[in-house]
Amino acid sequence: xxxxxxxxxxxxxxxxxxxxxxxxxxxxxxxxxxxxxxxxxxxxxxxxxxxxxxxxxxxxxxxxxxxxxxxxxxxxxxxxxxxxxxxxxxxxxxxxxxxxxxxxxxxxxxxxxxxxxxxxxxxxxxxxxxxxxxxxxxxxxxxxxxxxxxxxxxxxxxxxxxxxxxxxxxxxxxxxxxxxxxxxxxxxxxxxxxxxxxxxxxxxxxxxxxxxxxxxxxxxxxxxxxxxxxxxxxxxxxxxxxxxxxxxxxxxxxxxxxxxxxxxxxxxxxxxxxxxxxxxxxxxxxxxxxxxxxxxxxxxxxxxxxxxxxxxxxxxxxxxxxxxxxxxxxxxxxxxxxxxxxxxxxxxxxxxxxxxxxxxxx
Numbered sequence: 465x466x467x468x469x470x471x472x473x474x475x476x477x478x479x480x481x482x483x484x485x486x487x488x489x490x491x492x493x494x495x496x497x498x499x500x501x502x503x504x505x506x507x508x509x510x511x512x513x514x515x516x517x518x519x520x521x522x523x524x525x526x527x528x529x530x531x532x533x534x535x536x537x538x539x540x541x542x543x544x545x546x547x548x549x550x551x552x553x554x555x556x557x558x559x560x561x562x563x564x565x566x567x568x569x570x571x572x573x574x575x576x577x578x579x580x581x582x583x584x585x586x587x588x589x590x591x592x593x594x595x596x597x598x599x600x601x602x603x604x605x606x607x608x609x610x611x612x613x614x615x616x617x618x619x620x621x622x623x624x625x626x627x628x629x630x631x632x633x634x635x636x637x638x639x640x641x642x643x644x645x646x647x648x649x650x651x652x653x654x655x656x657x658x659x660x661x662x663x664x665x666x667x668x669x670x671x672x673x674x675x676x677x678x679x680x681x682x683x684x685x686x687x688x689x690x691x692x693x694x695x696x697x698x699x700x701x702x703x704x705x706x707x708x709x710x711x712x713x714x715x716x717x718x719x720x721x722x723x724x725x726x727x728x729x730x731x732x733x734x735x736x737x738x739x740x741x742x743x744x745x746x747x748x749x750x751x752x753x754x755x756x757x758x759x760x761x762x763x764x765x766x767x768x769x770x771x772x773x774x775x776x777x778x779x780x781x782x783x784x785x786x787x788x789x790x791x792x793x794x795x796x797x798x799x800x801x802x803x804x805x806x807x808x809x810x811x812x813x814x815x816x817x818x819x820x821x822x823x824x825x826x
Contacts, residue, residue: 496675550568573766574751640697654681656682657686663692753819788811
């Protein structure tokens with residue numbers, strides 16, 4: 465039995481099984497097995513025969529973040545990517561023009577951002593149709609996904625593509641679940657929750673852990689409404705991504721009502737500024753400028769950090785790993801500083817976008 469057939473068998477069994485206290489353990493096992501099989505499908509995409517990975521799907525990462533263009537064939541991904549980055553990606557009026565991953569670099573607010581034009585996928589990609597598995601495997605490594613849609617059927621295509629991505633553990637426009645799983649050498653399984661468990665119980669948690677052979681670990685749930693799928697995401701390390709639906713349009717007023725959408729025209733270069741603003745906001749990056757002693761701040765080459773890792777220590781490590789060890793203190797000007805004249809801070813100070821930092825060594 466192939467992996468795709470095993471996935472279908474488990475999905476059918478889950479659909480037949482009514483959820484109650486007696487079946488929660490069994491359903492937990494099935495969900496964990498399903499996630500493992502889908503991971504297996506992705507990891508084997510580059511090595512299996514008949515529609516295997518082939519050249520061009522592995523992309524060397526460059527820049528501070530990567531953005532993947534995902535969509536059906538011939539919806540304008542290559543045109544938009546080529547105009548944004550200046551990188552040539554084959555463009556034609558027929559489907560499946562792009563057959564490999566084509567990377568390019570967009571400089572936005574002084575920050576290099578990698579744009580990846582991915583081949584078009586078709587419905588059923590998560591079940592192995594076409595080269596969908598390889599495309600989704602690359603998309604899964606991106607920090608942000610642009611879902612590029614056809615102006616004539618945006619909502620229909622959007623629903624299909626979201627379903628394909630969700631099928632491989634890419635959670636769109638959702639925050640990572642507030643669940644921690646810490647392995648330990650002994651002591652069995654300890655489950656703590658600071659909120660009521662409404663969509664998962666202890667038996668289901670133990671079933672998921674059992675499938676992943678986690679016999680000794682501490683599980684902490686600090687968010688209401690968490691499910692077994694959320695627990696699987698944490699264990700599997702599934703990506704939780706934002707997305708922007710970039711659509712070439714004529715009816716702006718109607719399409720603006722689609723959540724998380726930015727209507728654009730690649731051909732006429734309309735509304736691209738709004739698209740880039742949404743890209744920057746979605747990536748949630750922090751620009752920090754350096755200030756050498758006795759000189760003005762250098763606003764031409766910002767140090768770009770991710771919002772979750774934007775301390776003075778992260779700033780130092782981004783320049784050179786030895787700087788943090790040599791730091792006596794730093795002086796910060798900007799939103800994160802208490803005083804307009806500058807604030808003396810340590811390694812754990814959290815920086816904000818467009819702060820200016822002067823480093824003083826020991």
